[in-house]
Amino acid sequence: MTTTTDVTEAGKAPRAEPATKAGPSLGARLAARAGGGAMRVFLVLVGLFWLMPTIGLLLSSLRGAEDIAATGWWKVFTAPSELTFDNYQRLLDNSTITDSLFSTVMITVPATFLVVVIGSLAGYAFAWMEFPGRDWWFLVVVGLLVVPVQVALIPVSELFGTIGIFETTFGVIMFHTAFGLPFAIFLLRNFFAEIPRELLEAARLDGAGEIRLFTRVVMPLGGPAIASLGIFQFLWVWNDMLVALIFADSESPPITVALQQQVRQFGNNIDVLAPGAFVSMVIPLVVFFAFQRQFVSGVMAGAVK
Numbered sequence: 001m002t003t004t005t006d007v008t009e010a011g012k013a014p015r016a017e018p019a020t021k022a023g024p025s026l027g028a029r030l031a032a033r034a035g036g037g038a039m040r041v042f043l044v045l046v047g048l049f050w051l052m053p054t055i056g057l058l059l060s061s062l063r064g065a066e067d068i069a070a071t072g073w074w075k076v077f078t079a080p081s082e083l084t085f086d087n088y089q090r091l092l093d094n095s096t097i098t099d100s101l102f103s104t105v106m107i108t109v110p111a112t113f114l115v116v117v118i119g120s121l122a123g124y125a126f127a128w129m130e131f132p133g134r135d136w137w138f139l140v141v142v143g144l145l146v147v148p149v150q151v152a153l154i155p156v157s158e159l160f161g162t163i164g165i166f167e168t169t170f171g172v173i174m175f176h177t178a179f180g181l182p183f184a185i186f187l188l189r190n191f192f193a194e195i196p197r198e199l200l201e202a203a204r205l206d207g208a209g210e211i212r213l214f215t216r217v218v219m220p221l222g223g224p225a226i227a228s229l230g231i232f233q234f235l236w237v238w239n240d241m242l243v244a245l246i247f248a249d250s251e252s253p254p255i256t257v258a259l260q261q262q263v264r265q266f267g268n269n270i271d272v273l274a275p276g277a278f279v280s281m282v283i284p285l286v287v288f289f290a291f292q293r294q295f296v297s298g299v300m301a302g303a304v305k
Helices: 026-061 065-070 073-077 086-093 095-128 134-144 149-163 169-192 197-205 210-221 223-238 242-247 255-265 270-290 292-300
Strands: none
Touching: 026 073, 026 270, 065 270, 086 095, 086 270, 095 134, 095 169, 095 210, 095 223, 095 255, 095 270, 134 169, 149 169, 149 242, 169 223, 169 242, 197 210, 210 223, 223 270, 242 255, 255 270, 270 292
């Protein structure tokens, strides 16, 4: 009698039974079950921890100077009657802070606009236009990315003093524009270079020139990258203190310098400093959250094909 494992036919090996598919391990199953809820809780805790300084500054800006000096900002959870908008009224009455906010806007908006426009044009030229020494000039732009701002402070100060724009708003705008362009050109050139060549050639066959090609084809496709660049530049210029401290007009400094001067001159006026610092911080946050969709699209552009 033959068994099921014996050879059934001469010269033929027994047929192998298919292996049973192994299921996921215990660790994998536990990680899959815990990954949903536990990970969400962890991310929420990280987000709250990251926002804690902002929340603390907001609550401090809504408390009186005596309350701030006596207890911490968390006391408002047990004594909500301490909250008041009087500090913001004093802030609006403080001409130094309000003028500094206006000066910051007058510096940040033009510096951001110029970097975005010039960087877009130069990025398109380096990506799709042929001119002598294009690759070498692009290497120069990449090399400028590693030049620290501190190296240029003294020579640029002498240059601005010679041409008469030292301690002027125009001088601060030019400084931020010059040092923002290398990154802008590098970012946008690499993004524009990913646009399919066939799309540009089809537009040229339809009679589109370089300007029309740039405005009608490249700019719409490069919207996410341009939005990301605008957010980066806006945040860098708005939060800058070093360049503003050296090159800005001492009579109308930006908000960062104005707050620093308030601390130096009136160390105990926290009822003005807290709302001023919160306002100077919340405006970039509003800009970021308003354009976060474009920012994420620009950061992830090119990650997948």
